[in-house]
Amino acid sequence: MSDPQHHDFLIVGAGMAAHAAATGIRAEGATGSIAILGAEVDPPVERPQLSKDLWGTDDRDGAGAIRDTAGETGATLHLGDPVVAVDVERRVVRTAAGAEHSYGALLLATGGTPRTIDGLPAGDRVVHFRTLADYRHLRALAEQEPAPRIAVVGAGFIGTEIAAALSGTPATVVLVHPGEQVGDHAFPPAITSQIEQELTRRDVVLRGGAGVERGEVAAGGVVLHLDDGTTLEADAVVVGLGVTPATGFLGDAVTLDDDGGVVIDSHLATSAAHVWAAGDIARYPDPVLGSTRVEHVDNATSMGEAAGRAMAGARDLYDHTPIFWSDIGDLGYEAVGTLSTRLTTVVDAVGDGTVVYYLDDERVRGVLLWNVWDRADEAVKVLAEERPADPEALRGRIG
Numbered sequence: 001m002s003d004p005q006h007h008d009f010l011i012v013g014a015g016m017a018a019h020a021a022a023t024g025i026r027a028e029g030a031t032g033s034i035a036i037l038g039a040e041v042d043p044p045v046e047r048p049q050l051s052k053d054l055w056g057t058d059d060r061d062g063a064g065a066i067r068d069t070a071g072e073t074g075a076t077l078h079l080g081d082p083v084v085a086v087d088v089e090r091r092v093v094r095t096a097a098g099a100e101h102s103y104g105a106l107l108l109a110t111g112g113t114p115r116t117i118d119g120l121p122a123g124d125r126v127v128h129f130r131t132l133a134d135y136r137h138l139r140a141l142a143e144q145e146p147a148p149r150i151a152v153v154g155a156g157f158i159g160t161e162i163a164a165a166l167s168g169t170p171a172t173v174v175l176v177h178p179g180e181q182v183g184d185h186a187f188p189p190a191i192t193s194q195i196e197q198e199l200t201r202r203d204v205v206l207r208g209g210a211g212v213e214r215g216e217v218a219a220g221g222v223v224l225h226l227d228d229g230t231t232l233e234a235d236a237v238v239v240g241l242g243v244t245p246a247t248g249f250l251g252d253a254v255t256l257d258d259d260g261g262v263v264i265d266s267h268l269a270t271s272a273a274h275v276w277a278a279g280d281i282a283r284y285p286d287p288v289l290g291s292t293r294v295e296h297v298d299n300a301t302s303m304g305e306a307a308g309r310a311m312a313g314a315r316d317l318y319d320h321t322p323i324f325w326s327d328i329g330d331l332g333y334e335a336v337g338t339l340s341t342r343l344t345t346v347v348d349a350v351g352d353g354t355v356v357y358y359l360d361d362e363r364v365r366g367v368l369l370w371n372v373w374d375r376a377d378e379a380v381k382v383l384a385e386e387r388p389a390d391p392e393a394l395r396g397r398i399g
C-alpha cells in the first residue's frame with residue numbers, strides 16, 4: 001500500500017463543526033495543510049436551513065445552504081468516503097475506500113447517526129432526515145403528483161420542524177408521536193397547545209399517544225405498526241427519533257462515555273495525544289451545564305472554531321454555554337440547558353411570549369424563551385446562579 005497522504009490538520013466529519021474548525025485554524029494564524037474527510041457527498045452545509053429556511057424557497061437543490069469551506073480556508077475536501085479506522089499511535093486514519101491519511105493534529109467531528117425503525121431501512125420512501133441529500137430527496141417526494149401522504153415519526157426537533165415545513169408542500173402530513181400532546185416531554189401545556197394549534201392550522205394531522213414499534217415497506221407505500229396495536233399507512237415516512245454519536249469507527253482509540261460520546265477536556269482534547277473532538281459527539285465540561293453533550297448548531301460552530309484554534313496552538317479554556325432555537329411554522333423560541341417536564345417548571349408571561357424555568361432541587365437546569373428574543377445571555381446567567389429557595393422567585397428574572 002502507498003504511503004498515507006499527510007496533512008498538518010486533519011478533520012474527520014464534514015459538518016458545521018468541521019467548517020468552523022477549519023476557520024478557527026486559519027483565525028489562529030496557522031498556514032499548514034487542512035484536509036476534511038466526510039461520509040456525506042456534499043461539503044459542509046448550514047444544517048439548520050435543511051429543516052427550516054430552504055423550504056420556503058425555490059432552492060430545491062439546497063445550494064444556498066452549502067458553505068464554501070475550501071474557498072474560505074484552503075482546506076481539501078475528500079467526500080463520500082467515511083473513515084472506518086483511526087490509529088492514534090501511527091497517527092493515521094483509513095477510509096472505507098482504503099485511503100490512508102496521516103496527521104499532525106486530528107479533529108473528530110462526525111456528528112450523529114439517526115436512529116431507525118425496526119424493519120424500515122433508509123430507502124426511496126424512508127428518510128432519516130439529517131443531510132442535504134435527505135432534504136433534496138424529501139422535497140422531491142413531497143412535490144410528486146399525485147400529492148403523497150407522508151408520516152413524520154417523532155415530535156422532537158426534526159418531527160416538528162419538518163411537519164411544519166412539509167405543510168407548505170402539496171403533501172398531506174401526519175405526525176406520529178408517543179406523547180399526549182406534541183412536545184409535552186419538553187414544554188408545559190400552555191405551549192404544547194400553541195404548537196398543536198399551529199400544526200393543525202397547517203393541516204398537519206396529529207397522531208399522538210402511540211410510538212412506532214416497527215415498520216415495513218409494502219407495495220407502493222409504508223406501513224407503520226404502532227404500540228397501541230394499530231397500523232398507519234403512508235406513501236413515505238420521515239424518521240426523527242434522535243441520533244446516536246457517530247463514533248463506532250473509533251474502537252478504543254479515545255475514551256468514550258456510556259452513550260458512545262467522545263470525552264474531552266476543557267481544551268477540547270481527547271484522551272489521545274494530538275486528537276481533539278467537537279460538536280454532537282463531544283462530551284465536555286461546560287462551566288454552567290456541567291458534563292454535557294449537546295446536539296445543536298451553536299455548540300457545533302462555537303466548539304468547532306475553538307477546537308480548530310486549539311489544534312493550531314491556542315490554550316484557551318472553552319467556556320461557551322450553547323443556546324439552541326427552533327421554528328415550528330410561525331412559532332419560535334430560543335433556549336439553554338435542559339427542557340424537560342420531568343423537572344419543576346415555573347411559567348412566566350413576558351411581553352408577547354413566555355419564559356419557562358426548569359429546575360431540580362439543586363439548580364435551574366434550563367430556560368425556555370418562547371417568542372422572547374435576544375435574551376439568551378440572561379438565560380445563561382440564570383443557569384449559572386444559585387437557584388432561589390422559592391422557585392416562584394424566578395418570575396420576572398428575565399423580562
Ligand SMILES: NC(=O)c1ccc[n+]([C@@H]2O[C@H](COP(=O)([O-])OP(=O)(O)OC[C@H]3O[C@@H](n4cnc5c(N)ncnc54)[C@H](O)[C@@H]3O)[C@@H](O)[C@H]2O)c1
Pocket residue numbers: 051112153154155156157158159161176177178179185210211212213239240241242243295296297324325326327
Ligand atoms: N433546532 C434545532 O436545534 C434542531 C433542529 C433539527 C435537528 N436537531 C438535532 O438533530 C437531531 C435529531 O433530531 P430528532 O428530532 O430526530 O431528535 P429528538 O431527540 O429531538 O426527538 C426524538 C423524538 O422521537 C420521539 N420518539 C421516541 N421513540 C419514538 C417512537 N417509538 N415512536 C415515535 N416517536 C418516538 C421522542 O418522543 C422525541 O420527541 C437531534 O440531535 C436534534 O437536537 C436540532
